Amino acid sequence: MSTSGSSPGARRYWCRKCGKEVVLENDEDILPVCPACGHTEYLP
Template sequence: MIALSRVSESKGAAMQYNTGDKPGEGTYRCEHCGYVVRITSDMESLPACPNCGHHEFEKIEND
């Protein structure tokens, strides 16, 4: 996992994931504080948010 900090709101609908899910490679934003983590392996699980400890994330599109 690579922590990326906060980013602005994403455009369009996003899928929601929870801590422990293995959603595949991509960028995920915490629903609570906006902190962004990057999953770099299909086998890697989403952690609790490193910033606030929240457990719900949305997948965001990479620019």
């Protein structure tokens, strides 16, 4: 599980609460708080 504020690597992540997809395009990108529901945990 990855959390907002971390840089877990370039790939697709899905919010654990609502399923919103967030795509990080670069390894340095930081996971945001979910833009749909404000949750902070993601599944790869």
